[in-house]
Amino acid sequence: MTERLEANDAGISRAAELLRAGGLVAFGTETVYGLGADATSDTAVARIFAAKERPRFNPLISHFPDAEAAFTEAVADELARRLADRFWPGPLTLVLPRQPDGTISDLAAAGLPSVAVRVPRGTVTAALLRATGRPVAAPSANLSGKVSPSDAYHVLRGLTGRIDAVLDSGPCQVGVESTVLDLTGTAPMLLRPGGVTIEALAEICGPISHPDDYTDTLPVSPGRMASHYAPSLPVRLDAQEVGADEALLAFGPELPGAGLVWNLSPSGTVDEAAARLFAGLRFLDSEGARRGLTRIAAMPIPRAGLGLAIRDRLRRAASPRPA
Template identity: 40%
Template sequence: METKMWKVDNIVDNLLTYPQIVEAADCLKQNEVVALPTETVYGLGGNAESDEAVAKIFEAKGRPGDNPLIIHIANLDQLTDFVQEVTESAQQLMDAFWPGPLTLILTKKSGKLSGVATAGLSTVAIRMPNHPIALAVIAASGLPIAAPSANLSGQPSPTTAEHVWHDLNGRIAGIIDGGATGVGVESTVVDCTGEIPIILRPGGITREQLELVVGEVAADPALTDPNAAPKSPGMKYRHYAPNAPLYLVDGEVCDIQRLVNEKRAAGKKVAVMTTEENRLAYDADVVLACGRRGELETVAEALYDTLRTFNEQEIDVIYGEVFPETGVGVAIMNRLTKASGFPVIVL
């Protein structure tokens, strides 16, 4: 399959009639899949009403079929087609954070959405992205768009069109290049079907921000208990991983350097993932700074690009610093522990 690359300026006027947007929307109407930028990461979009289109998403990504997809909409009118009830907490969160990096789990109205997209569940995950290109494509297609991250399953999520091209060229109909994304980690997923909203996946909207709007917010036990079964799209399997083993280390620079020295003495090519504050403190084969520790938003923005950059270096092992689990740091550590797959080394 030939994969087209459409370059679109996200500040251009009249995006709905922009030729590349129209062409991409037409592909979606024909049940093809198209990668598009959102404010979080690039998504791999397909018609959420079509089993055929959704199957192409799973096939292109190599994603397990029991992993439900998030449905993206361009306006609130679309909700009534797919959702049985908008709870009070859901309405409050939509008013506060939509469009934006927040996905809400609501009770599904049967009959219209592909059962493949929702993995046969009675609920549906829905969000309205805060990106002009994504909103324009969805609106131009007139469809709800199922869109997981536009990467091969298990790989770091894509934050540029080049990342998508690397993973999916020849596997999908097209890629809309709208530049680098902003938030850098996926949306926060909140289950609003019960009395108390429950965070199923931390992301671009923090727990503190949510609680300012709706009061008490709980967290899925699976976020901290490895033996609990996760409920959120994208959280059942290992994700975000670089090619080399990644070990997270809770320790001082000298502690991490000692581990680096031991591996290098054994003939291994060793990398360190740190931040700008410590970038010059390490002696390793590769040292990459992932944002600034004093501004965790920059770490989130650079996280996946940094993990992908390690893949270009033929590294044997990566040691990574840990981050405080407050604010967006919760999402950062969630993604890093999923990427690592190993217990944090505490020194």
């Protein structure tokens, strides 16, 4: 039975107790709900993969209450520390070399010499991480490849009976996952667009590589699988019209003729669209299937700011499903 815990002292204490005992606890961050486990325990991390039905070669992000704790597990150079000072706590994940004496499980790092670390924003999240007292590995709290959860109800719909508890801190504010920036090479590389824009990163990093190849056979960060964030109904991108058999994921003024619509942002604001993206995909998927629709038509999203992250999620949702 999956417990639903309130975001108060008792709920946080119970969630931390479960994590220290090797349990699985979903918790809200500013981005999406994560499925947490003790990142230092191979057994606990293995439970994440089992609960999510996740490929084991896809590494996990480890979460910390502050930068000092994160850098006990990851080797931070001057650039990493400047980024941490500017964007932590917040929706930025840094991929850094592992500390030689680090405690993060090889399974959480997928056997790589690097580790993905983040300090999420939010008083409840920080209190949980402090109470747990160890790194918490936490991919999104959904079945692998499915739409990420932006509230506790989404988590319970997908993972009830598979996990020990969900700490309900309400809806997530950002609504798309963290930006993932790899600092292990000769130049910073953007592995996943997310809640921190590439423009904001470039103010500190200078030029950033942004490979347009998401078919890695051995991903070095989460969110690098080609088919990801996928609803059951196929997704058609950059729609200029909507068919009678399609639900419409709108942005700005809606296309005419749609019988089922979720508008990410009637005013055409990418920040609002990011916060509503996953809830919209879930709604159109379930309601569209109920009505006998066969596809989701997604209107174009601008590339600026968080629009890049939204486009990335939609492209993955539209990719052919792996066998």
